[in-house]
Amino acid sequence: RFNTLEAQPKDPIFALVDLYQKDENPNKINISVGAYRDENGNPYVLPVVKKAKQILLNDPNANHEYNPMTGVDSFCKNAAKVILGKDSPALIEDRCATIQTVAGTGALKIACEFLKKTKNTPIYISNPTWANHKAIIEFSGLEWKEYSYWCQEKRNLNIDALLEDMMNAPDNSTFLLHACAHNPTGTDPTKEEWKKICEVMKKKNHFPFFDCAYQGFASGSLENDAWAIRYFLEQGFEAIVCQSFSKNMGLYSERAGYIHVIVEPSSNASEIARNIRSNLSSITRSILSNAPNFAVRIVDIILSDPQLYNEWIEQMNIMSGRIQKMRKLTRDKLVELKTPGTWDHIQKQIGMFSFTGLTVKQVECLIEKFSIYMTKNGRMSVAGLTEKNVDYFCKSVDWVVRN
Numbered sequence: 001r002f003n004t005l006e007a008q009p010k011d012p013i014f015a016l017v018d019l020y021q022k023d024e025n026p027n028k029i030n031i032s033v034g035a036y037r038d039e040n041g042n043p044y045v046l047p048v049v050k051k052a053k054q055i056l057l058n059d060p061n062a063n064h065e066y067n068p069m070t071g072v073d074s075f076c077k078n079a080a081k082v083i084l085g086k087d088s089p090a091l092i093e094d095r096c097a098t099i100q101t102v103a104g105t106g107a108l109k110i111a112c113e114f115l116k117k118t119k120n121t122p123i124y125i126s127n128p129t130w131a132n133h134k135a136i137i138e139f140s141g142l143e144w145k146e147y148s149y150w151c152q153e154k155r156n157l158n159i160d161a162l163l164e165d166m167m168n169a170p171d172n173s174t175f176l177l178h179a180c181a182h183n184p185t186g187t188d189p190t191k192e193e194w195k196k197i198c199e200v201m202k203k204k205n206h207f208p209f210f211d212c213a214y215q216g217f218a219s220g221s222l223e224n225d226a227w228a229i230r231y232f233l234e235q236g237f238e239a240i241v242c243q244s245f246s247k248n249m250g251l252y253s254e255r256a257g258y259i260h261v262i263v264e265p266s267s268n269a270s271e272i273a274r275n276i277r278s279n280l281s282s283i284t285r286s287i288l289s290n291a292p293n294f295a296v297r298i299v300d301i302i303l304s305d306p307q308l309y310n311e312w313i314e315q316m317n318i319m320s321g322r323i324q325k326m327r328k329l330t331r332d333k334l335v336e337l338k339t340p341g342t343w344d345h346i347q348k349q350i351g352m353f354s355f356t357g358l359t360v361k362q363v364e365c366l367i368e369k370f371s372i373y374m375t376k377n378g379r380m381s382v383a384g385l386t387e388k389n390v391d392y393f394c395k396s397v398d399w400v401v402r403n
């Protein structure tokens, strides 16, 4: 019955984690998956998350009853404030439909199912983009097309090509945009460039579909990192926003996230938003019934308490600050080694990743000869570097570039 099935290709990111775990080289480095590591290269459980877990443990009313398919209303509202801003007109005017999801990937999945039901047109994704975007879109029965993003030669955003592709796409197209800390390039549009993107999208009546997995990791500020989303909404766009707490609260395996669908102001905007929410909820019911509760309870304990909220911001700054430090150390070391090429982009790029510009062959050599695991497209998760392994990393890069 199933004997015609072939094994599927391994995931380009998680397959490397497996290989890394099996590798016995004491110098091995894992810069494949986008997960924060502390200065000793260990996973980091935010102290504020530990506190929240304790509070939950001591809560006599906590239980394991089913949640509604939408998630808990008050949790949805608090999460929406983090991304849209507490004074967001969309929230005040009650025209944002929010439901809880299984982290960012779950939000993207629900979004794609919703878009299939309501628009059923191709989704434009940046070239390059996060490896899983294509799969999520395809599995939802939608088509994807690419828009230009990266200029390999200048190691920068190719804004002209991006705008041209937006102009050439059919009117009313959906564009999947990384709200901040673009994965894999670590390169975001500047505010001026976002404004141009917004202008073209408005002219073409395109629909913005934001993926926001790294709020707080690009600039260290939740507000700055949500700037593009908030700007688009100010300009009157309707939008989908996928929000994840995996990275900024370090809750990777616990899967905390939300999807927000914002509708334009009108006399019946609240009713439209309510209907959207009911559709999101019925899609959720057929896929997974209801998203798990533990992680969002932790998130909400932190979001609802001003003291814990501030601790969270401080701890997020520790994470983004250490990544920035490692960017500088890496760039300086490669310059010191006179490694052929330019390396300033490693320091200039933002968020969790650097798009190093290393070729597939060079990356394969880093993996095979030096046990340094990074994705084949030359992306490294800077968070995997530490003061202890950065020398070994840079010397290895130097070797593969020269040989």
Ligand code: LMR
Binding pocket: 013, 032, 033, 034, 035, 130, 132, 183
């Ligand atoms: C990554 O890009 O490495 C992370 O977002 C983890 C994942 O799920 O791929």
